[in-house]
Amino acid sequence: MKMTATASHPSTAIGSATGAAGSAPGQTVARQPSPSLKQRWRGASNLLPALLFLGLFFLAPLIGLLLRGVLEPVPGLGNYEQLFANSAYARVLLNTFSVAGLVTLFSLLLGFPLAWAITLVPRGWGRWILNIVLLSMWTSLLARTYSWLVLLQASGVINKALMALGIIDQPLEMVHNLTGVVIGMSYIMIPFIVLPLQATMQAIDPMILQAGSICGASPWTNFFRVFLPLCRPGLFSGGLMVFVMSLGYYVTPALLGGAQNMMLPEFIIQQVQSFLNWGLASAGAALLIVITLVLFYFYLKLQPESPVGASNAR
Numbered sequence: 001m002k003m004t005a006t007a008s009h010p011s012t013a014i015g016s017a018t019g020a021a022g023s024a025p026g027q028t029v030a031r032q033p034s035p036s037l038k039q040r041w042r043g044a045s046n047l048l049p050a051l052l053f054l055g056l057f058f059l060a061p062l063i064g065l066l067l068r069g070v071l072e073p074v075p076g077l078g079n080y081e082q083l084f085a086n087s088a089y090a091r092v093l094l095n096t097f098s099v100a101g102l103v104t105l106f107s108l109l110l111g112f113p114l115a116w117a118i119t120l121v122p123r124g125w126g127r128w129i130l131n132i133v134l135l136s137m138w139t140s141l142l143a144r145t146y147s148w149l150v151l152l153q154a155s156g157v158i159n160k161a162l163m164a165l166g167i168i169d170q171p172l173e174m175v176h177n178l179t180g181v182v183i184g185m186s187y188i189m190i191p192f193i194v195l196p197l198q199a200t201m202q203a204i205d206p207m208i209l210q211a212g213s214i215c216g217a218s219p220w221t222n223f224f225r226v227f228l229p230l231c232r233p234g235l236f237s238g239g240l241m242v243f244v245m246s247l248g249y250y251v252t253p254a255l256l257g258g259a260q261n262m263m264l265p266e267f268i269i270q271q272v273q274s275f276l277n278w279g280l281a282s283a284g285a286a287l288l289i290v291i292t293l294v295l296f297y298f299y300l301k302l303q304p305e306s307p308v309g310a311s312n313a314r
Helices: 002-021 044-071 078-085 087-120 123-138 141-152 157-164 178-203 206-214 219-230 232-247 251-256 264-273 278-302 307-313
Strands: none
Touching: 044 078, 044 278, 078 087, 078 278, 087 123, 087 178, 087 232, 087 264, 123 178, 141 157, 141 178, 141 251, 178 232, 178 251, 206 219, 219 232, 232 278, 251 264, 264 278
């Protein structure tokens, strides 16, 4: 009797499990209750030191900056009105967006084939090319900018080489203008395009491109309809990074640009150091912050996944 009772236990358990698994389609399976608010925030106290650090050293100065833009020299929105109404200040804003857009465009045009070459060449060569790109990024920004100043000046190597080849008769003006700023900043920004793009391209399965060729797609169709859409996460993230960084760059435009091509960071420094106009400078800085947040919001809407994660998901 004892053995029978003991043996009946497993069959009873199996029968119960089978009955539960084989329930009628109309019946609903009980779900585990969703975690309560207290359970979700369990362990949040561990973030308190980090939140205090951000609040003291990031949020507090940022709030103080925003308040100065509306309180100095008199309370109100006069600084913002002056920033947009004055034609000289409006030109500074136009120069800022123009340079950032051109730098982003040229960085994408030059960085895309470079990232593609790093992906296609044998791994050893690709590692060497990537190390060269990283080395250029780790070199001092001031040293790289002065190097371009030497190369692009009237008596520089580039003008001398062009004149020796008979391409030009007179030296080209490539410094202290928009040309020098775009060339110098594009060179500096190329690594920030290559790194996310190369990671995205590396994660693309080559069989996808082979499948496009097997289905009859020409090389150009395969590139524009298959490969380029798969590179979109890297293009989005790299392009946004370059555009936002270009909006706030100071050293390169100050050395390679001129007074007619002043950008917003130079304008902010000038207002603080030369005129002690903290209100107008704070308004310009707040404008840069708002533009960055808006661009980041649209980036999250258009491309919510990371470049590598999106490619791996495919």
